[in-house]
Amino acid sequence: MITQPAPSAFGLIIVGGEILDGRRQDSHFAFARQLLHKNHLVLRYCLVLPDDFEIIESHLRWTFARPEPFFCCGGIGATPDDLTRQAAAAAAGVPLEFHPEGVKIITTRFGKGATEARLRLVEFPKGAALVPNPFNQVPGFAICNGYFLPGFPEMAQPMMEWVLATHYGPGAERRAVQLLLPGAREGDLVPLMETFVPAHPDLSFSSLPRFTETGGTEVELGLSGLAPAVEAGLSDLKAMLDKARVKWVE
Numbered sequence: 001m002i003t004q005p006a007p008s009a010f011g012l013i014i015v016g017g018e019i020l021d022g023r024r025q026d027s028h029f030a031f032a033r034q035l036l037h038k039n040h041l042v043l044r045y046c047l048v049l050p051d052d053f054e055i056i057e058s059h060l061r062w063t064f065a066r067p068e069p070f071f072c073c074g075g076i077g078a079t080p081d082d083l084t085r086q087a088a089a090a091a092a093g094v095p096l097e098f099h100p101e102g103v104k105i106i107t108t109r110f111g112k113g114a115t116e117a118r119l120r121l122v123e124f125p126k127g128a129a130l131v132p133n134p135f136n137q138v139p140g141f142a143i144c145n146g147y148f149l150p151g152f153p154e155m156a157q158p159m160m161e162w163v164l165a166t167h168y169g170p171g172a173e174r175r176a177v178q179l180l181l182p183g184a185r186e187g188d189l190v191p192l193m194e195t196f197v198p199a200h201p202d203l204s205f206s207s208l209p210r211f212t213e214t215g216g217t218e219v220e221l222g223l224s225g226l227a228p229a230v231e232a233g234l235s236d237l238k239a240m241l242d243k244a245r246v247k248w249v250e
Contacts, residue, residue, distance in 0.1 A: 074151030
């Protein structure tokens with residue numbers, strides 16, 4: 001059941017010192033970007049954080065204050081290096097408590113093996129909702145605008161899909177286009193860009209200069225956003241380039 005209109009964008013937080021020091025390669029970023037793109041949504045930001053309570057908490061305060069929802073992957077286990085549950089509670093200004101439905105899931109899943117350490121897996125910020133985990137039934141949680149998922153990709157990926165399918169409809173159709181400007185130099189185009197960008201605030205604009213194999217130069221200009229805005233922006237950009245006598249190839 002869709003419970004909220006689709007946002008224009010999502011955020012992503014990846015927690016794990018093993019990502020930062022190279023012990024493990026991240027796969028959350030590529031998957032989240034592809035999943036959001038398929039649903040016509042933008043990945044607004046991606047943060048990779050260490051297993052450090054103060055750093056996680058401070059960044060969660062920032063994300064909780066932002067308008068877009070976000071996924072947070074990692075650090076919700078029960079080992080000493082798992083600090084995301086505690087940091088989320090502190091950032092939200094609520095205590096941790098055992099989630100009643102979560103306790104039932106753990107006791108059903110593990111029976112007599114539902115030890116204190118395993119029950120800690122469902123000690124979530126007060127008021128949190130559960131995010132089901134189809135891989136091993138141990139849930140994640142949602143609070144404020146954040147969805148907190150395990151660090152294991154095989155768990156986090158279907159949980160991301162569930163969040164989008166259950167709580168958000170697909171966004172409006174988006175489009176991305178590029179114009180290649182052979183022989184151009186980026187510095188010569190700055191005045192044109194300074195006129196174009198403020199006139200199209202709903203578009204994401206990029207400029208990529210590079211040298212060609214023959215020693216020449218070229219610039220690739222990119223636009224992305226909602227399809228109607230991209231169409232209008234592209235038409236305007238072409239007209240501005242033509243007026244400035246700058247060659248372009250679509």
